[in-house]
Amino acid sequence: MLPFTLQASPPPWAGIGEIGALLSAVCWGISTVLYAGKFKKGGSPWDAVLTKNFLAFFVLGAIAWAAPASWGGAGPGPGETIWLLVSGALGFALGDLLFFHTITLLGVGRATVLALLSVLFASILAWIFEGEILTKTQLAGCTLILVGAAAVEFRKQSRESHSKGVALALACALIWAIAGFLSRKGLVETGPLTAAALRIGGGTIALFLWATLRGEAITVLRRMVKKDAWQPYLIPAFIGTACGVGLLCVGLKWAKLGVAMSLANAYPAFALPLAAWWLKEKIPARIWTAAGAVLIGTALLHLAA
Template identity: 25%
Template sequence: MNYFGEIAALLTAVFWTVTSMAFESAGKKVGSLSVNLIRLVIAFGIYAVYTQISRGMWFPFDAGLERWLWLALSGLIGFVIGDLLLFQAFVVIGARVSMLIMALAPPFTAFISYFILGEVLSPMNWIGMAITLTGISLVILKRDNKAIEGEEKIRKRLTSAYPISGIFLALGGALGQATGLVLSKKGMGDYDAFAASQIRVLTGIVGFGLMVLFMGRFRRLLSAVKDLSAMKRITLGSVFGPFLGVSFSLLSIQHTKAGIAATIMAIVPVLIIPPAILIFKERVNKKEIIGAVITVIGVGLFFL
């Protein structure tokens, strides 16, 4: 049996683990907007070289208008809106927790696919979604004992262990990724996955370029380019993220069911725990580990 799609999805998860750690570090140094634009420009150059060698053309000239429209829309929603929210979440709550919340992308994908592709949720899908939300709740929520002013007793209340803004940013990233994946699948068909990714990257460059222009961030962008340490991290993330990660995710949905691919890609929260401990010296408690495992199990059930 051919497991090319499944292997591509597994490699995607590994690539996204590397890129999330690299971009978290770079984003804290130079800002998420600069990181987004620079990494896409670098990725576009890599695509141009690769497709020139593999297809004999440095630009996807052979893509029809309809494919361009769907893939461009996918790039706008996935790269510009979704990734900007996700990368800012990296800065606010860290890559590990952000990527755990990103495990909601498969359920979001199913909802969007229902309206765009006509896919219907099964009872097992609902069970998987409930388990996924339970796992995420274990990580982002904690019990906080807080004394109420004017009262002698201490009341327990449920509070967020991380900034609410960061959680919503990560949720926005998950929704953007889900929408981008569905639109990519609809627009790509049997077209070359790397060329399709290049179209999405080009759209992202235009989108972030306009944001830098209208937000007056050009000087900050130049400052980021001059930061050698940040550029090394951005370059590393560009290779493993918008080039390898995105392209292999499209290869995966071409060769296996989108649900299976999305499930395998969702193991990033588990893969990211060891480097988070070893590189960023983060302290991970048992509850967070259990939450990550439950989340992945829930996503797996969602697509059984």
């Protein structure tokens, strides 16, 4: 769907790209449910986003610094750093904040399925700005995604909090699509691990800039020194951001784009069963069906590219 040429370097071993992309979906599915569990106990989405970005930046930054270029540690190409920072500011700051707030309002099931509309929005951006034409198969994929998203929200009654959650989910999907679209310009020569660290760094910088503009920078720093602000999110932050994002970049680097994105976007397949089992979240058959339709639609969009 979104073709681009990455740095020409052979993979360390065959299949590493596909494995990386699938494992990123597993990481995101697990971390999404862990975050949801913390939010149910009164956790703060702001604390969660700041903790995950701060931790992942140092973890991935250290790995990227130590890794050879052939393993994804290649430095940024000319002019690519700014694209990665802006992409990270949108995706890992604003987009993730919206997603976490969506989880608190809609639960894991609805939030994860609606967030996958980012795939559809990304294809629309590619059509508008790069003239990419969708094939009949890809149009069928778009239709399935829309039908699945609509099925999630097909209900007799709608509370105010539910309507707000849907609006946040749609905004999150759009922001993620824009962030992903912009990140392509920073992945031409930059190693995937370096790109991941820079993107997350951009998200961290954006959060502190926002706090500074609101006159809350000192308050935020004092807050993050306290264990109760960051300790609850260390495990999901490490699994979802440090591991998940790094693995996704490995997938984007050494697997076909369509295959990598289809596998990475399969995280609801792991998040929904975990939410039903661990969080005891009631997920109606309608949501399971909608998730299946959206995942199939996503695969059609990517694999037919």
